[in-house]
Amino acid sequence: MNILLLGATGRVGRYVIEDALAANHHVIAVARNPTKIAVTSPNLTIVEGDLYKLEALIHALPHSIDVVINVVGGDVFKPSTVVADSVQAALTIMKALNVSRYLGITGVAEMQAQGIGGAITMALLRRSPIRHAVHDHDHAFALVKASAVNWTLAGCPYIRDSRRDGEHTSKYTLKPDYFPGGFRVISPQQVADFLVKEVDAQRFPQRIVGIWN
Numbered sequence: 001m002n003i004l005l006l007g008a009t010g011r012v013g014r015y016v017i018e019d020a021l022a023a024n025h026h027v028i029a030v031a032r033n034p035t036k037i038a039v040t041s042p043n044l045t046i047v048e049g050d051l052y053k054l055e056a057l058i059h060a061l062p063h064s065i066d067v068v069i070n071v072v073g074g075d076v077f078k079p080s081t082v083v084a085d086s087v088q089a090a091l092t093i094m095k096a097l098n099v100s101r102y103l104g105i106t107g108v109a110e111m112q113a114q115g116i117g118g119a120i121t122m123a124l125l126r127r128s129p130i131r132h133a134v135h136d137h138d139h140a141f142a143l144v145k146a147s148a149v150n151w152t153l154a155g156c157p158y159i160r161d162s163r164r165d166g167e168h169t170s171k172y173t174l175k176p177d178y179f180p181g182g183f184r185v186i187s188p189q190q191v192a193d194f195l196v197k198e199v200d201a202q203r204f205p206q207r208i209v210g211i212w213n
C-alpha cells in the first residue's frame with residue numbers, strides 16, 4: 001500500500017514509518033523539517049510540507065495514495081486547533097487525490113463512557129490540564145464522523161514512552177467504542193503497531209478502538 005503519513009516526525013509517527021516499511025508498504029512522509037527523519041529506504045519518500053500551506057503540499061504529493069495515516073499533534077497544555085486542522089487538511093488531500101481510507105488517533109474522551117468509572121474519567125479529563133487537547137480532538141472527531149471517508153481511529157489514553165524499548169509492542173487490549181475508565185497507558189510503538197496493522201486488516205471500519213495495556 002502507498003501510505004501518506006502526516007505527523008511523521010512525532011513520537012508515534014516515527015514508529016509508523018518503521019513498521020510500515022517493515023510491512024513492505026511505501027510511505028510518503030510529510031515533514032515540516034525533513035532532516036528530523038533519520039530513516040532512509042527506497043520505500044520512503046519524504047515530502048517537505050506544512051498542513052497550513054495545503055495547496056503547495058497537495059501539489060507535491062503523488063497521485064497514488066491508498067491510505068492516509070494522521071498522527072499530527074501539538075502542545076496539549078495550550079489551546080490549539082492543530083489536530084482538527086490536520087483532519088480538515090487530510091480530508092481535503094483525500095478529496096483532491098481520491099483517497100477513501102483514513103487512520104488516525106483520538107483520545108479516550110471521544111469514546112462512549114462505560115459505567116460510572118468511564119463517566120468519572122471523562123469528566124475529569126475535560127477539567128484537567130489537557131482539556132484543550134480534548135476539545136481539539138472532539139472537534140477533529142466530529143469532522144471525521146461527518147466525512148464520507150472509511151475511517152478507523154485509535155482511542156488512546158496516556159501515550160507513555162516505553163520503559164523498555166519494544167516492550168510488548170504487539171500485545172495490547174483493543175476495545176471498540178467503549179471506555180471503561182481508570183488510568184491506562186499505551187506506548188507510541190503500540191499505537192503505531194495497531195495503525196499499521198489496520199492498513200491491511202481493516203477490522204474496525206467507522207469505529208474508535210480503545211487501545212491500552
Ligand SMILES: NC(=O)c1ccc[n+]([C@@H]2O[C@H](COP(=O)([O-])OP(=O)(O)OC[C@H]3O[C@@H](n4cnc5c(N)ncnc54)[C@H](OP(=O)(O)O)[C@@H]3O)[C@@H](O)[C@H]2O)c1
Nearest residue numbers: 007008009010011012032050051072073105156157158159
Ligand atoms: N500524548 C498522549 O498521551 C496522547 C493521548 C491521546 C491522544 N494523543 C494524540 O496522539 C497524536 C500523536 O501524538 P504524538 O505524541 O506522537 O505527537 P507529537 O510527538 O507531538 O508529534 C506531532 C507531529 O505533528 C506534526 N505537526 C504539527 N504541526 C504540523 C503542521 N502544521 N504541519 C505538519 N506537521 C505538523 C509534528 O511535526 P514537527 O516535528 O515539525 O513539529 C509532529 O510530527 C496527537 O494527535 C495527540 O494529541 C496523545
